[in-house]
Amino acid sequence: MFIPPKNPSAELWDGPRTGVEGVKELFAADEAFDSGRFPMFIKDALLAKHVFMDSPVLEPSILANNTVKKMVDIAKTQRSIKPLSAIVQELRIIKSDNEIEIMKQSGQISAKAFIEAMKWTSPEFTESQLWAKLDYECRMRGSSMLAYVPVVASGPNGLSMHYVRNDMKMNDGDLVLVDCGGEYNGYASDITRTWPINGKFTEPQRELYQAVLNVNKACIKLCTEKANLSLHAIHSVSTRLMKEELAKIGFKVNTWELERILYPHHVGHYLGLDVHDCHDLDRSRKLKRNMVVTIEPGIYVPFDDRFPKKYQGIAIRIEDNCVIGAEEPYVLTATAPKEVVDVEFCCANTN
Incomplete structure (x- = not known):
């Protein structure tokens, strides 16, 4: 050195x-x-x-x-x-057991920060204040810093996937989409949750949220070596499932509308020392044990009459961090609430 x-x-x-x-x-x-x-x-x-x-x-x-x-x-x-980068990334893509333990702690720290943020959220606060709350809760639990500039997007701001201005007042009746994670001993976590600012989903919000959640959970189950899939393959599954889920609640969309407007990003990426870890490695490679990936389907419904009016302006993304297991995935961020009943319970309880 x-x-x-x-x-x-x-x-x-x-x-x-x-x-x-x-x-x-x-x-x-x-x-x-x-x-x-x-x-x-x-x-x-x-x-x-x-x-x-x-x-x-x-x-x-x-x-x-x-x-x-x-x-x-x-x-x-x-x-x-x-x-040298390609050689180093090949070494980084498979995590050691010690690295997995650190990433477990990183995920747990951030998940607890999300719980506190949900409990604290109120229409009286701004996106910036919620950002500060997340930063505080991560640092108080051992994170050295946030792993990246977070997305704290309330209401229609969530339609912009990389919205990082985080400076608007949060309004009663809107959702807030938060993409945030702390860094612990150099390793990043990367969580996204979406919750009601006033603590209670409206019926359209709940219906759309459940559709995204169903896709999230189905794709997480595929994060195993036994499944013999790549991130690209899981993404293809996610788009098919998303189209099916949206059809159940009244959407009539073609593939172009789904993949270019409603769900225009990939289902996931590699995670580790960087948020987008091993960025030069193709997502078409088969997932192997002790790789760590994100699973983050989302729906972003613009103000466009091609889509049901009651869902327009709603943005939802649900992201978890998963260790590829031999036969079962290990979800590093499982303690961050995402079931509708759990999210509403968390938002309603300050203790």
Whole structure:
């Protein structure tokens, strides 16, 4: 490891630095050096037969006069420098048992934060305040931070899937769609729940919510090695099931309308050290034991007369984090309420 050295003057203003010896102890590094020595190290390393590198290091003290960049550019003309990312992602895609234990804790922390947020939600608050509540509850339970900027979308704001302004007042009678998760020991959780701001679903909200929930639960059951499916295959199942569920409550939609308007995103992605983990790995690969994925079907009904009027303006997504098991999935986020009766009970109880 190459790190900035101890510097009493800098530490007076910015706080203590770990230092070379401290890094060895803290991170169990085999070797540690002053970052100023990195240019000489990289010069020798680039002479190796096999060189793997994704991008130049961005540490300012290392990039002085573009020394490293110049050396790398010269090396590229003399030998093949291969990317490291693909190799690392193959190692990351299957989680160790220890990683799974950390992700269990990450999921439980975030699930408890959602419970507290549901209990606390009221038409008197804003989306921003609900965001602050989730952040507070995650941190108080051990998260170092939120894993990403959350979506806290009340009412029609939920029709925008990456709505992150989170600055509107929440209105009585609307739903709030919250996509949020804490980070614990470097590992992300990624939960989405949708609940009534006043604590009680209207009939149209409940009907549409149950349709999405049925798809969520059916797709989670497919998260096993025995099923021999990929995320792409599960997504195909989710679109078929969603069309069937919507037909039961009066929607008459074709495949284009479903996949381009009502349910335009994928059912899930890999999860781990990043929220969208191993992003270069194709979702067409078969799921294997100890992979971790999200399952997040959603429905977003615009103000469009092609769709039943009573559902227009309603947005619902339900997302869980699942460990692929041999024959059964393990849902890391199972304690976050999602059954209608549980959500309403949670919203109605402040204790």
